[in-house]
Amino acid sequence: MEKIEIAILGLGNVGQGVVKILQENTEKWRNKCGANIIIKKVLVRDPAKKRDVSLPPDVVTGRWQEIISDPEIKIIVEVMGGIEPARTYVMEALAKGKNVVTANKDLLAEHGRELFEKSQAAGCDLYFEASVAGGIPIINPLKQSLIANNIEQVMGIVNGTTNYILTRMTQEGMGFADALKRAQELGYAEADPTADVEGYDAARKIAILASLAFHTRVTFQDVYVEGITKIRPKDLSYARELGYTVKLLGIAREESGQVEARVHPALIPSSHPLANVYDSFNAVFVRGDAVGETMFFGRGAGQMPTGSAVVGDIIEVVKNIEKGSTGRLSCTCYEHKAFKPMGEIMTKYYLRLHVIDRPGVLASIAGIFGNHGVSLASVIQKNCEDGIAELVVITHKVRENDIQDALKIIRELSITKEIANLIRVEEN
Template identity: 50%
Template sequence: MEKVKIAILGFGNVGTGVWKILQENRKEIMKRSNYDIEVAKILVSDINKKREIELPKGVLTNNIDDIINDDSIKIVVELIGGRGQAKEYMIRAMKAKKHIVTANKLVVANWGEELFKIAEEENVLFYYEASVAGGIPIIREINESLTANRIEQIIGIINGTTNYILSKMTNDGISFDEALKEAQDKGYAEADPTSDVDGFDAVYKLAIMASLAFGTKVDHDCIYREGIRNISAVDIEYAQKFGYTIKLLAIAKEENNKLELRVHPTLIPSNHPMANVNDVFNAILIKGNAVGELMLYGKGAGDLPTGSAVVGDIISILRNNVKPSDLKAISGEEDFKEVKNSDENESEFYIRLNVKDRAGVLGDTAKIFGKNNVSITSLTQDVVHKEYVLLAFITHKSSERNIRESLKKIKELENVNEIESIIRIESFN
């Protein structure tokens, strides 16, 4: 059986997972790829660092040139992460006629157009399944299984860290800060959790999926973004009263050749399967005009789930069943589709107000909503202090513009202390 040499850039959590899978599943991988895969080099910053895995002598290197200049290495697996260095190494490897596999959503979302163009020019393959949802094969589903469909929408829980935090807040009744610390202690969240809890990670992943699903280049800066820092125990309690669960959703929809793209905390019906996706698990719901709704579920992070997607891409390259030009959308070769301004988006809303315990405040609030074509479907009020009351509303479907105009006027009312929470609702209708 023919042997193929690969190199891994970075040997952290995912890199270790890739090594384990290649060793433990060697026989199965050989059968499915018709190749014996050898990890010839692993790029690390410190060769002498103590590692849990004992590697063959000569495999570790801290010099990228040992990989770029080795013509026997055919595939480079980039697992460094981050921006500049990872991008630079991938470009150099492609120009040296090496195929690329990456888990780097940041690079793909920011420079996909440039990278896929280089891959096509150099006649090499660029695969990135692990960049979106860990072990969930969403890119392969869009590229292969769903090619007979016009995809109408993608709705996903695609960040394990935020899903873990919200699951702990919901199921254990702890605060955001407590849940975040627990996530950090378990290694689910970084010391600086900004990318996860403020929604940037999900935005990058949504940009990649939407580009492929809708056949157009998507600039991640055009995606509306809200994180979960402001979600409180009070919101979770009210959501449960109304029959909902709060999740951070990434939402992409196409209607009349215009895209609706957003990432934000969302109330979803507690009886929907996605409401029961807990811990660090991810789930992605895809709606195609032929197949209807499909939901993919699995671990969205971790050494072995993400490593599984990486090794799957390596095997696909060896089978060579996808052309370098398959990612036309990201490389800007398909029709341009406009992204709707967030004011145009429509959804139901959960709104919580802190108001003075005075007669007429509810009537004044309802009158403003009515003038702005916002109708209320549910309402609850709780006296939590002798000086103020919490009002919580669920609206019918309304435009973002009408909601904002209503709340601007409501905030000016003498008896309204504060607008404490605004969360969109996804009913999956």
């Protein structure tokens, strides 16, 4: 039986998951891929550090040179994260004809093009199922099972931390800060939660998904990003009153050859399949012209779910090595589509405004909206204290620039105390 030697870069949370899965039942792997998978080297910063998994001492190394110069190592499993040195290692590995499996969304969302070009030139595999939505199969379904479709939309809850926070705020009425604290206590959020709560993590994932869905390179920089820090429990309860749930969504859409890619909180109808995705679960909703609506749901992070995706990719690459078919799934960004500027997107909006509570105020505001082509689908007005009314509005579909222009004028009115929030509304 063939023996396939691999090296793992990084022995953090995900790296340890990969080792655990591969060590668990070696006979299983022989059945599943017809080969013995040997973990020949594991690259770590500090080989002396105590870890949860046991590996022979000659396997754990701090020296990349030992790995890159070993011609027997056929697969590099990059689970170190971050841009450097991961980028250099992956590029060097591909240049040497080694296949790569990576879980690194940052790297792919920023340097995808050069990585795929390198892998294609070398005829190597570059697999990355774990980079988006952890254990949920979504990369391979987009590259394979759904390939017959013109994908119209990918919309997903692709960050478990913010979904957990929004779930606590929705179900228990907690404020953002308390919910974040709870997420940190449970290990869902990091000490510095910026990448999660500001939407950067989700933006990297939606860049990867959009690139696959629309066959055009979308990078992190191309994605409009807005996080969840401005969401108040009040917004969530108004949303519920109006039949909606608030989620941090990654949205990628193609219309008339133009691609839009954005991450922001959004109201979605409570009956939408994504609305019932709670806690730290992730889900990706895909609409294609042939398949219609599909959704993929599961754990978007965590040692074992992410390890599941990484090892699934390793097995695929092993099969390709055995069949001499590495490189069979090449880069699919063979088009160059235009991006739609954020100001041009069309959607509905939820607005919460504080205005002076006197007759004619609603008429003035509605008039300004009307002049900018913004028509209102529903309005809730509640009296606050001190002669201030809270006005909650859901608009019909309108161009982003038009509503922003209207708001600029409304903000300057003497009757306006504050535009407390603007949240987009996604209905399909």
